[in-house]
Amino acid sequence: MATLDAPRIVSSRAEFEDSYTLARYLETGGYEGLRKTLTMFPEAVAAEVDAASLLGRGGAGFPAGRKWSMLRKSPVSYLVVNGDESEPATFKDHFLVERDPHQLVEGVIIAAYALQVAQAFIYIRGEFALGLERVQQAVNDAYAHGALGSKIFDSDFSLDIVVHPGAGAYICGEETALIEGLEGKRGFPRIKPPFFPAVTGLYGEPTVVNNVETMSNLPWIITNGGAAFAALGVGKSTGTRLFALAGRVKNPGVYEVEMVKNTFRDIIYDPRLGGGITDDRALKAFIPGGVSAPWFGPDMLDLALGQDEVGAQGSMLGSGSIVVLDETSCPVRAAWRITKFFSRESCGQCTPCREGSGWIERAMYRLEHGGGREEDLALVLDLCDNIAPGLGWPPQQTTICVLGSSIPSSVHSAIQMFRDDFIAHVELGRCPHD
Amino acid sequence: MSHFQPELRQRAEELVALYPRSRSAMLPLLHLAQEQDGYLSEAGIEEVAGLTGTTSADVRGTASFYDMFHLEPVGKYVVGVCTNIACLLAGGEEFLEHASQTLGCAVGATSEDGLFTLEETECLADCDKAPCVQVNHRYVRTTTPESFDTLVGDLRKGVHDADIPSHGTLIRVKRNGGLRASHDEIREQRATSSAARAKRAEGNS
Missing domain, CATH: 3.40.30.10 (Glutaredoxin)
Incomplete structure (x- = not known):
């Protein structure tokens, strides 16, 4: 059974129909964290976030406090919030921007104060039409409430937040591509080094880029203290985290659970969470952290939901998405579709990613749809090895950004775990699951 | 003569004013152009180029990167x-x-x-x-x-005409106030407040 006694930190208002309104937000402790923040030194605010050891919730899991501490000193600097959630089967930020936009806005103001930044941008995925409306409304309300603009709550701190719409490009979730999108350009990831926008970011100025869920944790952390947050979870993985559960489960949805205290089995099978596999079938495999993550089999069900725990087993918690495949799901088709996604979304700058993704996709297509040969398995693995040499974990990178090195994960997993399925496809000349 | 209808043109100018550099308004402006024409027409692209201080080739080059922008007419x-x-x-x-x-x-x-x-x-x-x-x-x-x-x-x-507007994801996304303080003003405030903080910190130690 899952351990569900931890407080819900970012989804506490989920049951209210009007959770997105200022009235409901103020009734439920809204903007108290900001009021407390404004009585503290900016360094003390940052110290609380450090004490919480909040890991970034975007996918890479980089400690938020450390990211902040790298911000180069400059008269102008920016805070950019990454709400361009596009990793397949990840829908937790979608939940946060639609259901609790004020919590996000308050978190952004707190972070901006800690960083002493005067201009913040919230980049929201363009396809989130309602999310954009709600976040803009929250920003408008915050201005009217005195929580934004000149001299916030009569303090000497001023901040402007601009809500920026994306326009449909997975790659803009990569922080330097996101900055390019914010500069009004094609979303090409920037060449590293510099590795961090904290050195050179928006308009060449120091910029911190943080994820929506990371920001949404801040009001609670400031109100309750970093130590209270760090007391939840185990080791490096502190606090709670939103998990987006999808695929062949009875109750797909977004669930907030304490880090490490729960396992994949808990979240997939507990009747209060996933509720088990659709039609009570057997689990075949699951993808633990977005489609960029290597897959796990049923033997990993008792693994704890923690960043290091999953990392040690050769995959990642990544974007907080869990996709379940059951015994009727075709692993070849799943891996083919994931590769097709990467092929469509590759920005085209780097040869291994641009050419490799399309080549693998075509080989996987014929394996799934008939016309595949046994040699195609070796071909696909060789192509994967060209993109991420050695096919180890974490993957070696041959490209400007990690989209490239994410391509091999699914096909490599599928071939390693389900070679027999591939052979059956080749021998039958079609998909045996059709 | 503006290709954008007067109300849209005003929204577009307000959007440009929100950003430290006008080119940053590119994506929202392209959404607006699409809101009026249903797709990115030649005239709409010209208008965005004028508003962002770029060329129509540059605008088209940027727009073609993003899936949500239609360079050909699409259905309602x-x-x-x-x-x-x-x-x-x-x-x-x-x-x-x-x-x-x-x-x-x-x-x-x-x-x-x-x-x-x-x-x-x-x-x-x-x-x-x-x-x-x-x-x-x-x-x-x-x-x-x-x-x-x-x-x-x-x-x-036409049952859904109200809740599903034809094109334009930003049709109900409007900034309605709190226009941003000028950068000089913010910078000045920031200098004053950090000096004040330094003084307080000195007093505490």
Whole structure:
């Protein structure tokens, strides 16, 4: 059974129909964290976030406090919030921007104060039409409430937040591509080094880029203290985290659970969470952290939901998405579709990613749809090895950004775990699951 | 003479004013242009180039990178059906095939009456309601072929004209105040407050 006694930190208002309104937000402790923040030194605010050891919730899991501490000193600097959630089967930020936009806005103001930044941008995925409306409304309300603009709550701190719409490009979730999108350009990831926008970011100025869920944790952390947050979870993985559960489960949805205290089995099978596999079938495999993550089999069900725990087993918690495949799901088709996604979304700058993704996709297509040969398995693995040499974990990178090195994960997993399925496809000349 | 209608032109100018550099308004301005014309027309692109201080070639080059921008006319309703991993496991491919039959157009094409354009999309981040369908980027949550057909019938009758505007994801996204303090003003405040903080910190130690 899952351990569900931890407080819900970012989804506490989920049951209210009007959770997105200022009235409901103020009734439920809204903007108290900001009021407390404004009585503290900016360094003390940052110290609380450090004490919480909040890991970034975007996918890479980089400690938020450390990211902040790298911000180069400059008269102008920016805070950019990454709400361009596009990793397949990840829908937790979608939940946060639609259901609790004020919590996000308050978190952004707190972070901006800690960083002493005067201009913040919230980049929201363009396809989130309602999310954009709600976040803009929250920003408008915050201005009217005195929580934004000149001299916030009569303090000497001023901040402007601009809500920026994306326009449909997975790659803009990569922080330097996101900055390019914010500069009004094609979303090409920037060449590293510099590795961090904290050195050179928006308009060449120091910029911190943080994820929506990371920001949404801040009001609670400031109100309750970093130590209270760090007391939840185990080791490096502190606090709670939103998990987006999808695929062949009875109750797909977004669930907030304490880090490490729960396992994949808990979240997939507990009747209060996933509720088990659709039609009570057997689990075949699951993808633990977005489609960029290597897959796990049923033997990993008792693994704890923690960043290091999953990392040690050769995959990642990544974007907080869990996709379940059951015994009727075709692993070849799943891996083919994931590769097709990467092929469509590759920005085209780097040869291994641009050419490799399309080549693998075509080989996987014929394996799934008939016309595949046994040699195609070796071909696909060789192509994967060209993109991420050695096919180890974490993957070696041959490209400007990690989209490239994410391509091999699914096909490599599928071939390693389900070679027999591939052979059956080749021998039958079609998909045996059709 | 502006190609944008006066109200839209005003919104566009306000948008440009929000950003430290006008080119940053590129994506929102392209959304606005699409809101008026239904797609990115030559005149709309020219207008955005003028507003951002770029050229129409530059605007077109940027726009073509992003899936949501249409460089050719599309139907009044753009129907997007996701077939990515979560939707695939829920029959997304079969659903897309059904949608194609109901709408009477191939994937990527527009129906003869100009009402519908059908697109196969990547993950739309609504995976607990798979297969996921959006109409003009509004989630419609029709997960069965029957409910999809009902929706299409309603769209033809204009039942959803209020909740699913034809194009324009920003039609209800309006900044209504709190216009940003000038950068000089903010910088000056920041200098004063950090000096004051330094003084207080000195007093504390």
